Amino acid sequence: MDEPKAKNVQQWTAEPAGAIYAQSPRGTKEFFDQVEAERYRQQPWTRELIADLEPAGKRVLEVGTGLGTDHIQFARLGAIVSGIDLTPTSIEMTKKRMEMEGLHSDLHIADAEALPFEDNTFDIVYSFGVLHHTPDTQRAIHEICRVLKPGGTALITLYNRHSAFVARIWLPWFVQRMLGNPATWESRVQAIEEGGAEHAPLIKLYSKGEVESLFTQFTKFQHRREHLGLGNHGSKAEKLEKIFSKFPLMNSIYNAVGRYAGWYHIIHAAK
Secondary structure (H helix, E strand, O other): OOHHHHHHHHHHHHOOOOHHHOOOOOOOHHHHHHHHHHHHHHOHHHHHHHHHOOOOOOEEEEEOOOOOHHHHHHHHOOOEEEEEEOOHHHHHHHHHHHHHOOOOOEEEEOOOOOOOOOOOOEEEEEEEOOHHHOOOHHHHHHHHHHHEEEEEEEEEEEEEOOOHHHHHHHHHHHHHHHOOOOOOHHHHHHOOOOOHHHHOOOOOOEOHHHHHHHOOOOOEEEEEEEOOOOOOOOOHHHHHHHHHHOOHHHHHHHHHHHHHHOOEEEEEEEO
């Protein structure tokens, strides 16, 4: 395994995505419930995206299962699910999560750049916030296209360079650089992930044009942005987001702004 991928494994072994929001011991039902509740409080549109794919009876592959939070949604909706993750802990946790509800998934420790499946296998391939961490994102997307059936759908999210979130972290970094702080922009971006500064995971940001160029092998391409995402865990901005979420009008405005300057590119692509 090359160094960037090894660092990614270190990052998500130490700090599984979403785990910071749970108070209960890792691997317990309470832990998974807390992670799930916070995930869909912050990003309720994610669950809607999954449901809109109408996955019942379809073969679905998730690239990068993490703690299995989205993965189990597909299974609950009646999909025939498979999943891969480069981090062994993620596969272990996803398996445990599924078993707690009597559900099954064909899970593999595997690399997104070399999917262990035959051509034309899946109706849907889903990957949320994963492929901007792999060194050869284009190769991973080619692999997704390869394993999709003709007419199949890929639903992918990638980090947006031209987002309010990036502007928020860029300004203080720029000021600090002007004051003599030697920190590089790469190190600031790595710190986006909880604990990321320690493990230095690979993180890439994309413009809309760059995203479009990644999906030229697909026959259809649809794009939108979501998730203003201004609040880190425990920050004042996060507290403000929680207040907004309690008032429908304020929450609607907040989400509408996210569709113009959101942290995620959301891509629907058809083979």
